Amino acid sequence: MARIVIDQVRKSYGALHVLKDFSLDIADGEFVVLVGPSGCGKSTMLKILAGLEEASGGTIRIGGRDVTDLAPGDRDIAMVFQNYALYPHLTVAANMGFGLKMRGTPADVITRRVQEAARILDVEHLLERRPRQLSGGQRQRVALGRAIVREPAAFLMDEPLSNLDAKLRVHMRAEIGALHQRLGVTTIYVTHDQIEAMTMANRIVIMKDGEIQQIADPETMFERPANLFVAGFIGSPGMNFLSARAQGGTTRLFGEAVPVPPGADGDVTIGLRPEHIEAGPGAVTFMARPSLVESLGSEKYIYFEAPDDNRPPGFLKQSEEDQRGSRLIARLVNAGPVRIGENVTLSFDPARLHVFDPATGKAIR
Amino acid sequence: MAGGRFSLDLARPSRQHWLGYILLAPAVLLIAAIIVYPLIVSVDLSFQNVGIARLDQPRRPFTTANYERLFTSPDFWNACWVTLKLIVVVTSACFILGLGTALLVNNRFKGRSVARLLVAMPWAVPEVIAVVIFAWIFDSSFGLMNWVFLSLGLIDKTINWFSDPDAAFAVVATTMIWKGYPFVSIMSLAGLQSIPEDYYAAARVDGASALQRLRYITLPCLMPVIGVTTVLVMLWIFRDFSIIYVLTGGGPLKATQTLSIMTYEQAFSFFRMGYASAIGVVTLVICVIAAKLTMRRAPDNL
Ligand SMILES: Nc1ncnc2c1ncn2[C@@H]1O[C@H](COP(=O)(O)OP(=O)(O)OP(=O)(O)O)[C@@H](O)[C@H]1O
Numbered sequence: 099m100a101r102i103v104i105d106q107v108r109k110s111y112g113a114l115h116v117l118k119d120f121s122l123d124i125a126d127g128e129f130v131v132l133v134g135p136s137g138c139g140k141s142t143m144l145k146i147l148a149g150l151e152e153a154s155g156g157t158i159r160i161g162g163r164d165v166t167d168l169a170p171g172d173r174d175i176a177m178v179f180q181n182y183a184l185y186p187h188l189t190v191a192a193n194m195g196f197g198l199k200m201r202g203t204p205a206d207v208i209t210r211r212v213q214e215a216a217r218i219l220d221v222e223h224l225l226e227r228r229p230r231q232l233s234g235g236q237r238q239r240v241a242l243g244r245a246i247v248r249e250p251a252a253f254l255m256d257e258p259l260s261n262l263d264a265k266l267r268v269h270m271r272a273e274i275g276a277l278h279q280r281l282g283v284t285t286i287y288v289t290h291d292q293i294e295a296m297t298m299a300n301r302i303v304i305m306k307d308g309e310i311q312q313i314a315d316p317e318t319m320f321e322r323p324a325n326l327f328v329a330g331f332i333g334s335p336g337m338n339f340l341s342a343r344a345q346g347g348t349t350r351l352f353g354e355a356v357p358v359p360p361g362a363d364g365d366v367t368i369g370l371r372p373e374h375i376e377a378g379p380g381a382v383t384f385m386a387r388p389s390l391v392e393s394l395g396s397e398k399y400i401y402f403e404a405p406d407d408n409r410p411p412g413f414l415k416q417s418e419e420d421q422r423g424s425r426l427i428a429r430l431v432n433a434g435p436v437r438i439g440e441n442v443t444l445s446f447d448p449a450r451l452h453v454f455d456p457a458t459g460k461a462i463r
Numbered sequence: 464m465a466g467g468r469f470s471l472d473l474a475r476p477s478r479q480h481w482l483g484y485i486l487l488a489p490a491v492l493l494i495a496a497i498i499v500y501p502l503i504v505s506v507d508l509s510f511q512n513v514g515i516a517r518l519d520q521p522r523r524p525f526t527t528a529n530y531e532r533l534f535t536s537p538d539f540w541n542a543c544w545v546t547l548k549l550i551v552v553v554t555s556a557c558f559i560l561g562l563g564t565a566l567l568v569n570n571r572f573k574g575r576s577v578a579r580l581l582v583a584m585p586w587a588v589p590e591v592i593a594v595v596i597f598a599w600i601f602d603s604s605f606g607l608m609n610w611v612f613l614s615l616g617l618i619d620k621t622i623n624w625f626s627d628p629d630a631a632f633a634v635v636a637t638t639m640i641w642k643g644y645p646f647v648s649i650m651s652l653a654g655l656q657s658i659p660e661d662y663y664a665a666a667r668v669d670g671a672s673a674l675q676r677l678r679y680i681t682l683p684c685l686m687p688v689i690g691v692t693t694v695l696v697m698l699w700i701f702r703d704f705s706i707i708y709v710l711t712g713g714g715p716l717k718a719t720q721t722l723s724i725m726t727y728e729q730a731f732s733f734f735r736m737g738y739a740s741a742i743g744v745v746t747l748v749i750c751v752i753a754a755k756l757t758m759r760r761a762p763d764n765l
Pocket residue numbers: 111114116135136137138139140141142143289290
């Protein structure tokens with residue numbers, strides 16, 4: 099178990115800067131999730147931590163020891179790979195004991211530790227099988243087992259759940275969480291799935307283009323996003339964005355005067371989460387004409403056009419699936435019947451608004 | 464449908480396998496004509512006392528004399544011994560060279576594609592040309608090898624490579640190794656490239672040294688490829704004729720006379736086709752057994 103300090107780590111492939119001054123201080127026993135869109139450098143950071151890639155600059159300390167130029171095997175870390183990297187020619191038991199064997203651990207100790215890990219992960223009955231005779235979830239468990247028998251100072255996991263189907267992923271998510279609770283080993287977990295990040299992390303690190311956007315616990319990430327990118331990345335469905343002009347602490351949204359923080363002046367981008375829009379009148383009330391209604395049973399997603407004055411800025415297309423253009427989404431719980439084309443009364447609390455500077459993307463508070 | 468009622472609808476589920484048979488048929492017929500039929504004929508010949516085989520002649524009486532003679536002939540056992548020596552020496556050398564070069568050119572470095580081409584080159588050279596090159600290299604008066612050895616001071620007078628039994632065997636083995644290792648190299652390289660990078664990353668995180676990664680990951684993962692390749696190389700040595708025939712003709716003193724050279728000599732120099740067929744049949748049986756043994760071992764490791 100160890101504290102991990104990453105200090106100003108940089109990485110470039112020729113002219114391509116994949117990581118820019120990455121600094122992160124991870125407490126002993128913490129579960130940190132690196133999250134960000136594809137190609138933002140998450141795996142690269144993890145490989146540098148593991149010693150599989152060389153950093154172009156910066157230092158890494160694990161448990162007070164400078165490991166920046168240490169071989170992967172000497173760093174006392176274990177890694178779980180996206181496609182498990184189980185050796186097909188070895189049995190499950192041999193796979194799990196491989197790291198210990200390479201370190202010259204006596205055979206009886208290896209057997210005991212493998213048994214113990216197998217019991218924790220509930221794979222005891224699979225020990226004599228080959229990896230190809232296992233299901234996806236079982237392989238995942240064995241890959242975790244291979245990491246925990248080593249009893250390392252830290253676990254590094256690179257999208258370990260992305261090869262599983264949705265249901266199994268939710269299950270394994272909980273299982274990894276429980277494992278972390280039980281073992282208390284410092285864990286760095288990479289994913290591009292914000293739900294995984296929100297549910298598992300003690301702290302989330304959001305990255306984009308090799309730069310850290312925000313480091314915070316899941317709650318703060320959701321409630322106080324530092325910039326437009328974070329605001330759009332966290333939450334599902336994503337935050338609604340509107341453009342407006344602020345003056346003297348007020349702006350106009352849906353034709354109503356709405357208070358904004360005093361720092362906001364001139365053009366601003368306003369963020370409003372779908373779940374913060376409610377059915378019926380409230381602090382700020384407006385009428386909307388739904389162009390699409392999706393009912394998920396307990397809740398409804400209502401799509402409606404933003405008013406002309408508040409057309410959302412075009413550049414805000416955060417994620418691929420989020421191609422809603424100028425449409426806004428309201429997520430209503432226990433709303434009455436809502437029909438396409440029939441006006442509904444909606445409202446929101448102005449305290450829930452997020453205000454951003456459209457030029458820099460930074461939050462204005 | 465355009466073809467009307469005469470068309471054969473192969474897309475029907477019940478006829479799915481028809482297309483396979485239809486496509487396979489010409490090849491099967493061809494193989495039957497050029498391999499199976501001669502094979503049957505030669506098995507038949509091996510049980511007759513035939514000089515020059517002619518299909519228009521009546522069958523000679525059945526006899527096992529060819530086999531009796533074969534198993535008591537010192538020449539046959541000598542040929543078996545030479546073939547075995549050649550197989551052991553050439554196969555192992557081909558594997559050491561082939562695997563070694565494959566591991567080398569699998570690394571990332573400048574000029575890798577050129578290096579790969581050079582490694583594979585001997586494979587593209589026709590056998591007879593390779594033999595001519597080596598015949599020159601080992602020529603007793605103007606050969607490169609004698610010159611190199613003399614210049615290095617390893618010998619004080621030229622070696623006559625083709626009149627000394629051991630030297631002749633060494634020359635034949637060298638030529639075969641040179642001709643044969645690129646095949647092992649190409650096959651191994653293909654095998655190496657199919658090993659996921661993650662296995663090595665995982666092993667490095669687990670603290671495995673380069674040698675341990677070779678021993679515990681690379682070699683086991685290559686096992687299926689190595690098995691098939693061993694069989695193919697072995698069979699190639701069994702049946703290879705041109706290299707030995709052009710270099711030494713089987714001599715001196717039958718030191719390089721393998722089973723295939725012996726078969727040829729009996730059939731076309733001494734015109735004992737029945738006897739030659741018996742050698743051929745025995746060689747075939749040995750080949751089948753050797754291939755079976757090798758193939759059975761290999762996939763078990765994975
Ligand atoms: N060997 C390499 N040479 C050049 N560029 C590379 C190399 N490896 C990675 N990159 C680049 O570095 C960037 C970050 O890659 P990385 O694998 O860390 O992304 P990621 O955040 O893990 O994405 P994903 O979610 O798709 O796994 C990418 O733009 C990629 O193209």
